[in-house]
Amino acid sequence: MVKAFNTIFRHVLEKGRPDVFIAGDNAQTKASVEAFIESLGLRPLDVGGLKMAHWLEGAGVVTVGLANHGVGNVDFALSITELPIRANG
Numbered sequence: 001m002v003k004a005f006n007t008i009f010r011h012v013l014e015k016g017r018p019d020v021f022i023a024g025d026n027a028q029t030k031a032s033v034e035a036f037i038e039s040l041g042l043r044p045l046d047v048g049g050l051k052m053a054h055w056l057e058g059a060g061v062v063t064v065g066l067a068n069h070g071v072g073n074v075d076f077a078l079s080i081t082e083l084p085i086r087a088n089g
Contacts, residue, residue: 001026002033003053004044006060009067009074018077019043021059023052045080 002024005013012018020037022044024030030046037044047056059078067074 001050002030003050003056004033004037006056007063007078009063009077012075012077013040013042015075016077017041017043019045019079021045021047021056021078023047023050023056025050 002022004020004022007021008018020042022030022033022037023046024033034044034046063078066076
């Protein structure tokens with residue numbers, strides 16, 4: 001079993017290329033889901049085992065809260081931005 005896509009509004013999938021968070025315990029099944037996500041031109045981000053599915057549910061609730069209050073619309077997706085590592089100096 002793998003959990004994915006619950007933090008993304010349907011029309012955002014139609015319009016853009018959001019990150020897709022996934023959780024699951026079976027490595028082979030997770031790899032198949034990751035390959036499917038990549039075939040859609042999206043970036044799968046593995047959050048860990050199926051115990052993390054609970055936290056993905058919470059992220060879905062946060063997404064709805066942002067749509068209703070913070071952002072004020074459903075034209076967004078949660079994503080990860082990797083920042084460059086700065087050298088000390």
